[in-house]
Amino acid sequence: MNRTLLAVILVAALIAGAWVALDSKPTAAPPPEPRVATVLPAPQALPEFTLVDQTGADRKRDYLEGQWDLLFFGFTHCPDICPTTLATLSSARQELSKSIAGAAPRIVLVSVDPERDTPEKLAEYIAYFGEDNLALTGPEAAIRELTEPLFVYFSKVPLENGDYTVDHSSVVLLVDPEGRFHALFSGPHKAADFVHDLPIIMGNS
């Protein structure tokens, strides 16, 4: 074999080796994505509202600024889906507190039953699901100033026994530290989904 042919073979081998090496180089893993949450393409400023919290203090939109919040719309006389959702959020929050650097989102119950959900009742109720949880209530019209622009539905429904229930959206909204509606979680809610999705969303914002 002459020197020229040998050189050509060596160069070809080098090129082939380099090609294989490049081709087999591991590509960067795609960034993790939420598996349940819907993240808004552009976070939406919350509407202006004036409600009272569980201490009776007036609270406006800026109350939901400065930290991440999970808003759930329910009522204390709801024996099933509301305590189940709040327990789910509480469980997720406890888990997140161990695993994320910053504070886990607060849980904010917005009452859709202002007739029965006084600040005093809400204070007792919401504390059952964790020490830092919050609740908001107020006249129905004031609650609707918050819920309607967010397409959160609630409606009082009389029952045959003379009592009433409240139909309501089961969605959980994530509000970012700038007080913007950032993402939503549709039911059925599982703690593991919040534990998976929230750090991704909070880290990406």
Place this chain on the structure above:
Amino acid sequence: MKRLGAAAALLTLGACQPGGEVPLLISDLEVTPPRPGMQMSAGYFSLRNNTAKSIVVTRVDSPQFGAVEMHETTTVDGVSRMRPIESLRVEPGATVTLERGGKHLMLMRPADTLDTVVLNFYADETLLLSVAATTGPR
């Protein structure tokens, strides 16, 4: 979260089938404690019909609660609705499960102490089953 549950003990039962199998078997019983300030709890369980005939539970009561109703939560298009249901039908050999976000007992006006909760299940005025739940995890 403290729950009343699982150590459910059968107190009374309808006549056993030949061979000793109970006609209506309850399992995974859980009664949530009333939330602070609230006058209600929820009950969850599974009922299995071991007979060859349908069993229809039309009423549940409890000495520890002022009223017990059977309810169902449904969530359609993102809206949760809770409504009373008239009865609970368990087909022969089938199991009906009452669980969170679905059918459940709504237990109202609890007694001051709830160490043990007794639930009585009826078909009209016939007592089908009495069960006691003691404090403890499911």
